[in-house]
Amino acid sequence: MANHKSALKRIRRNEAVRLRNKYQHKTVRNAIKKLRNTEDKNEAATMLPSVVAMIDKLAKRNIIHSNKAANLKSGLTKRVNALA
Template identity: 45%
Template structure:
């Protein structure tokens, strides 16, 4: 336990920030999974736009680094562009 009043306040603030950051990171991971588990390429592209928006917001808030966000964007775009054809073409 902290001895100083300022250290006590600092501890409360850091715990609030940790919980907030945890929420945002969890949300980010959930949306990334939604892109990867999309049924169709069109669905994946729609989710990709949402993920881009979320990643940009997290960078602006300082929760993740801009290079990490760029890496996620690049990998997800590559995944969507090479989206596997799950249903066979019928002639």
């Protein structure tokens, strides 16, 4: 166990950041799932920009890799465009 005050603070901070990252990542995964399950093109087209923004935010904060973000955005865009 850490003996320094700064190390103890860093442990507390790491846990808080980990929980925040976990919450944001789970929220985005749920939004992606909701978008993928949508059959209405208009609804999906209105949801897409907000989901893409959420994915970009995760990539910017290094919660997910930037290549994964690009792949997710590409796949979601293709899916929305393919809806009739």
